[in-house]
Amino acid sequence: MSREVGYEPRSVKRLLAEMKDIAELMIDLSYSAVLLDSREVAAEVLELESEMDILQLKTRMSLLMAARSPDDAEALAPVVGIVGATEKVSDATGDIAKVVLEEIGLPEAIRGALPDAVETIVRAQVAPDARFAGGALGDLNLESETGVRAIALRRAGEWVLNPDRETTLEADDVVLFRGPEEALAGVYQSVTGEVYTPPEPPDPTISDLERATDSVVLMKNMSELAVDLGYGAVLFDSTNLADEVVDLEAEVDALQSRFEAWTLRAASRVDDPVSLRGLVHLARSTEVISDAAVEISEGVLRGLGSHPVIAEAVGESDEVIVRLTVGHDSDLDGATLGGRMVKTETGMRVIAVRRAGRTDVTDESVTTETVTHAHDEWVVSPGPETELRAGNVLLAKGPRTAAERLGALAGEQ
Template sequence: MEPDVAYEPVSVKDVLSEMKDTAELLIDLSYSAVLSGSDEVAQEVLALEERMDVLQLQARMSLLMAARSPEDAEQLAPVLGVVGAAEKIADAAGDIAKVVLEDIGLPDAMRAAIPEATEALVRVVVDADSEYVGRTLGGINMETENGVRVIAVRRASQTGKRAWITNPDKDTEITAGDVLLLRGLDEGLETVYETATGEPYELPAPADQPIEDLERAVDSIVTMKDMSELAVDLAYGSMLFNSEGVAEEVAELEAEVDALKSRFEAWTLQAASRVEDPVELRGLVHLASATEVISDAALEISEGVLRGLDAHPVVAAAVEESDEVIVRLTVDADAEIAGHTLGELELGTETGMRVIAIRRPGDETSWVISPDASTDIAAGDVLVAKGTRAGGERLSALAGDPLAFDT
């Protein structure tokens, strides 16, 4: 039964922000369900898809209440497009989850092709006797102690409705019955799982070694997942902060995902001749189609910015209240940061900015998504970073590209 939704005064910025977090989480969960073959995680995707349906309705109501003139309608039209694109992302994530739930067809050997360094996503229900109950995430400190992050919390309210915390922080308190979505490596997950549930953690059963083309296909799935999440993150950022430069990076990512999808389909077809039952690869074709939908939706979110349409005052005012920005910077040949690693530069400490992606120029454009301390910065690299306005200005100066700070 669909949940009842009635108009209530809410901040457009808050709703759009929660839609952004929800969209990113949907992508993460749906692909993780496929890679792990987890029905439980796939079910969480469908539950979160319901939450997105509610957010879409709330956003549309709030935007309709804000339109009082033809000028308002013109400025709000791109924001309504953002809401429609979010619906496409949620539907695509649901389609990916159904690949698992409806046994559309995925080779068991996929699990063996997942790199050992790839973090797993696990769903746990917190037992009433768990030592985590009544403690905050900051107090538990499982990320430092175990290398495990809580990426979302779902809890049942007293009315029986599901409440999602899509961006839990150090002050989030754990209660009995909470559903935690954990990301980390198996060793750390084992400890956290047993502490939360009081039950032993069962490691995934080893699978037969896959054929080479399936290994390539799984590598492509992981890359498409990362790129889709980044595209959605940047698309919302470009719209919320009216950044044409960031919107252009969304267009670059969309083109890269399209190219990756084509290679993915080719590898899947090549693998079909080497498996006993080619029908078991049908799910991979579904994955490719859903991924394209997500990247296309990300481009739709940033389309208003790319077309030079100004944000409606109700959105612009909310953005002015926020100190967070997303910047796109090109590293100059004489820049202070060129030729150093992110670890050496300590940009987070020096500027307060977090580099979330790097696009490297060349004969074949390549992306570094979620770069780490060992990632080198070279002249000509395009950095995409999030942080404060003041931090954006400092990073802009270090990159030698002050004109690229356009938020």
């Protein structure tokens, strides 16, 4: 049954932060639902979609109350655009979840291609007599001892995103954990009292279908990166980052075109072509996410700037985007991302590196094209071999506490 929604005084900043956090969580969960063929995880995506619908209505109401003049309307236009774009991400991930829930049809090969693209996520309901029942996350030391992190918790219909160390696991809580599959199995058993058995990924057998599934994986990675860079563009009011978002969206469009050709050819070689219908849904929804990323950065692209409330909302969300400068003689000066184990040691994922005044660098570890704008070079989606030097600017994403650890490595006080 639909919930009635009425106006109530709420901070637009807080509402935007909640929408951003939920949208990013939904991207993770929807692709994991496909990977795991998990109706339980897919159902959680639709629960979050319902929550997002309410948040976007409340945000629009608050924005309407705030606009009292043409100047207000111009300043708030980018905010309205971000609300609409975030809602599109929510709807697209909901459609991905329905591929599983409605059994639209998905080739088994896709589950052989996705494990490298998506971190494993499990849904666990806390059993009253389970080992971890009643324990606080901080006392359990899950992340430091196993690499597993609780990314969300649902209790009596209320969501807690990125629960902190003080959060206690209570009986009947639904907890979403993310981490290495071998470690997740032990955590799952300690929470539910049951054995977790991951599905066996099959091997792809049709070359055109292999190419099609590989294209979907690449589209997913690029779309997710585009959303991150879109929020980074509005946070730092950066036209360079906004331009990167546009370039990524164009590449996703090109992949979509090639994907359609490969899927149509593969259809003639499978016993049941209808089984490919879900793959088409998955690709279409992924393209919508990349389109929404452009809309997030639209205000910066159009010269309207970034309203302060947007930057504040992005900065206060549970997963933050930070910009750090590598200091001279710091731990990162002269190191590579993989060699220094930045993600493992800090929990932050570096999504872009800016190198000032360098136009002759080629980095084979970069999964998307390195692009030079004027005097600066942006390396988007850097790999483990990407080398860092003093003066490089890093854009990274992760939990707020992890940002402090990355700052220490970079030499920032």
